[in-house]
Amino acid sequence: MKESNPPEHLGRFLTLADTAELLNITPRQAYALVRSGELPAIKVGASGQWRIERSVLESYIEAMYEETRRMSLWNQSDLASVTEISFDRRRP
Numbered sequence: 001m002k003e004s005n006p007p008e009h010l011g012r013f014l015t016l017a018d019t020a021e022l023l024n025i026t027p028r029q030a031y032a033l034v035r036s037g038e039l040p041a042i043k044v045g046a047s048g049q050w051r052i053e054r055s056v057l058e059s060y061i062e063a064m065y066e067e068t069r070r071m072s073l074w075n076q077s078d079l080a081s082v083t084e085i086s087f088d089r090r091r092p
Contacts, residue, residue, distance in 0.1 A: 013044075013051035022057065 014022070019039075020030040033039035034050055039060050041052045 011054075013042075013053055014057060016050050016052070019052045019057060023061075 016027050016030045016034070020027040023030065030039070030052075031050070034041040034052070039052060040056050041050045043049065044051050
């Protein structure tokens, strides 16, 4: 993907390289997300090239924002410190 082309011009489906660039990760990390099932994708063509639908990528990004927000709220809550205390018992 070239810097001069906005993401909207890439089309409906993105390659692993395009996806990696948009997420600012390596293509290998994008492949790992797809293989683990965390980022849904399809294989197309005779060689089975992975493609990620743009709307699926956007949903994935939104879900990661939500997960981060929830973890932040959890870490700020009183329950987080109670859980840490109750599970961080040192054995004599």
